[in-house]
Amino acid sequence: MAVSTEQKRATFRKLHDSGCFVLPNPWDVGSAKALQSLGFKALASTSAGFAWSIGKADNQVNVDDACDHLAALCNAVDLPVNADFEGGFAREPDQVAANVARGVATGIAGLSIEDSTGDKAAPLYERALAVERIRAARRAVGDSGAVLVGRCEAFLWGLTDLKMVIDRLTAYAEAGADCLYAPGLKSREHIAEVVKAVQPKPFNLLIGATGLSVAQAADLGVRRISVGGSLARTAWAGFMKASREIAEQGTFTELGNGFPGGELNKMFG
Structure with a gap:
């Protein structure tokens, strides 16, 4: 018997209550099913991995492609799927909200919204706009039960002002983000400081080829770990x-x- 979207979302929210879990990132239906067979409790999509699988560079996928992909992942597995929803595929809050509503309709259990613009000259949206984009996403998620993740991309763009990152993450939390994420953090000191700053809301840590173990991340208070592409x-x-x-x-x-x-x-x- 298939697991309903409502059950997946309830399970996913419960995972954030305590402990530390890994949500690895499949890029297609086959890799999603393989990860489910290994006993993981949740999955997360990867914008980069999916883009490469259809012969595109990361950030060159449109909202139609992304939503079709997310629906396929959700239909293929009984696990909750958190969507890498990039920057909401729009700049303006109203359009972000419209796209988020489309994303939620695919059956995902959560989705993240980034604050990066893609412009090297001005890599992050101005703070007020970035916060309003999260607020708009929150309205679109509504009472669906899906988890909204607010992402600050500063470290990925070489902007390593931790105070600025914390300021943004806490603002995103106040705007309605259920979980916070700052990819690119490496040092234990930085991770611990961000975890403490956003508590009691959970923090998502990105771990690539090197980094902490699950146990070490859990000791720092990290609630969930993803591996991106x-x-x-x-x-x-x-x-x-x-x-x-x-x-x-x-x-x-x-x-x-x-x-x-x-x-x-x-x-x-």
Whole structure:
């Protein structure tokens, strides 16, 4: 019996109440089903991983593509799915709200809204506008039960003023974000300081190839961990290594490192 959207959202909200959980990031239906089979309690989409899977660069996917992708993920698994909803696919709060409403309608259990503009000259939206965008997203989420995540992208753009990041995150919390996220934080000191500043609301930590363990992050008060496009990049690494060997050397030895097809058939069967 399929798990309803309402059940997924209730389960997801409960996960944020205590402890620390990992929501790894699949990029398509197959990777989502594989992660479900490994026992994870929730998943998160990855804008980059999905974009690469359809031959686009990150941040070049439109809201139509994103919503179709999210609906497919939600329909494929019984787990809650948190959407990487980029910047809401719009600048103005009213349009962000309209797009968020579309996102919620796909069946997701949560979604994040970023404050980055994509413009290197002015990488973050002005604070007042950024806060209003979160407030608009909050209105669109309404009483659906979906979790709204407010993201400050400062560290990813080389803006490493922690006080500014904390100021924005706390403002996003006041504007209605249920969970806060500042990708790019690396030091334990920074993570602990942000966790303390946004409490009692949960903080999402991004961990890539290196970083803390789940237990170490939990000790700092982190409530949830995601890995962004890292799993997708790992899969692409194997694909590109084998493909380049064939193209450049005319040999096929890397194909011997592939995951067994029989096990894949068993998993998806």
